[in-house]
Amino acid sequence: MLALEEMVGLLKASGETTRLRLLALLAEGDLSVKDLTAILNQSQPRISRHLKLLYEAGLVERLPEGAWVYYCLTQDEAKSNLLSASLKLLDRGDVMIRRDLERLHQIKATNVQQAADYFQLNAEHWDELRELHAPESAVDQAIISALGDQPVERLLDLGTGTGSILSLLAGLCRQGLGIDVNRSMLAIARSRLDGPNHGHLHVQQGDILDLASLDRRFDLVTLHQVLHYLDDPSAALFEAANVMVPDGRILVVDFAPHDHEFLRKDHAHRRLGFSHDVMRRWMEQAGFTVELARDLKAEMKPDEAYSAHLTVTIWVARKTSEAGRKS
Structure with a gap:
């Protein structure tokens, strides 16, 4: 009151x-x-x-x-x-309000296009660029440890990129689907997943902020180094919750807060990392309860300035309540 x-x-x-x-x-x-x-x-x-x-x-x-x-x-x-x-x-039809919303949508469309252009330019070198940001092998091991040996019926990897997470978790899930908007990324992912041990893994083009067309529900959703490219990261968590089974889990891997402006300027990052408090709040609003939050400090290598002072955080949360679709 x-x-x-x-x-x-x-x-x-x-x-x-x-x-x-x-x-x-x-x-x-x-x-x-x-x-x-x-x-x-x-x-x-x-x-x-x-x-x-x-x-x-x-x-x-x-x-x-x-x-x-x-x-x-x-x-x-x-x-x-x-x-x-x-x-x-x-009244959203008011001339001034309508014009504001039109400009907002134009700005968001421009931001999406900038990210898509960046992905298009760097599709073949994406994994190499990620290696500059954090020690990938340590992150992979931490992901496996965080998820444990609980079997996964259906895995959904949002913003799958080159399919690295699908490949990493291939042995954990019975079915795996990767969603990405960029066709060049998907071409690389399909090449990576072309093998006898990956027949249960698939990728398709789609918008991770609009999953209404999916006719399945998933017990594990992953967002690996994706949220920092979004204008509204919390919207992706709401969308993920809407395609998950009750008691399903979500895994988010992203950067802790940092001050590397070059990542925004040169690499299309919209957000410079996320604090534990902000992520927990977003998770709770989307109907999740955080079960694990682990920071992985970067390896300090003087000849690799991109990785200096960057920390990767892993969050695992469980869907414990229903939350309305974020509009």
């Missing part, structure tokens, strides 16, 4: 055209100051000032990532309910 004065303060904070537009955009997912500046076509100082007021009122939260800052709507239940009720009544 909200006290009278607190509610009045929240309504005042949101009761301004630019700030209400910002809240409507953040209801679509986490966005950076750069994204919001481009969408609203206003100066960075002006947007930052409005975000500061919303942050001080407790309506939004800040997610610093290197030189960038992402914003999301508050996770406080009472304040979130107030925002949801207000935004639900906002």
Whole structure:
């Protein structure tokens, strides 16, 4: 519940055209100051000032990532309910709101295309590039250890890339399916999985944020070095939950928070790693309970600057409740 004065303060904070537009955009997912500046076509100082007021009122939260800052709507239940009720009544057909959403979709489409272009350019060298980021053999061993010997009926590998996770877990699952949007990646994956021991593994083109067409449910879903390429990583967790059986498990492998801006500039990374708190929150919202979170420190090699100071984190969580599809 909200006290009278607190509610009045929240309504005042949101009761301004630019700030209400910002809240409507953040209801679509986490966005950076750069994204919001481009969408609203206003100066960075002006947007930052409005975000500061919303942050001080407790309506939004800040997610610093290197030189960038992402914003999301508050996770406080009472304040979130107030925002949801207000935004639900906002006419999405309003000229200004409709234009904002159109620009948001354009920015997201551009980001997706940049990632796809990067994958296309580096498809044949993808595994080699991953070796620069973290010791792959140590990560593979940690993945096997984290999953244990519990048998897997159906495995779904989202953003399968070159099929490395399918290959790694081939002996653990009875059926395995990899989804990726990039055809060049899938061509390499199919070549890798062409063998007598991989007949139960398949890959197909698809959008990991739209799995509604899948007619099966999976007891293990994996996301290996995928989330940092997404504008809204939590959306992938919600989508994964929607295609999983009750008590199924999800494995996420990604970077811990870091400050390597070159990965964003040169390698299409949208997020510079994820903290344990952020990942746990996203997992819980999607209906998962985290059972394991393990950090793997990078090997310090002076002649391999890409791997310096990078830590890989492995999360294993179990689906324990139902969560609605994230819109």
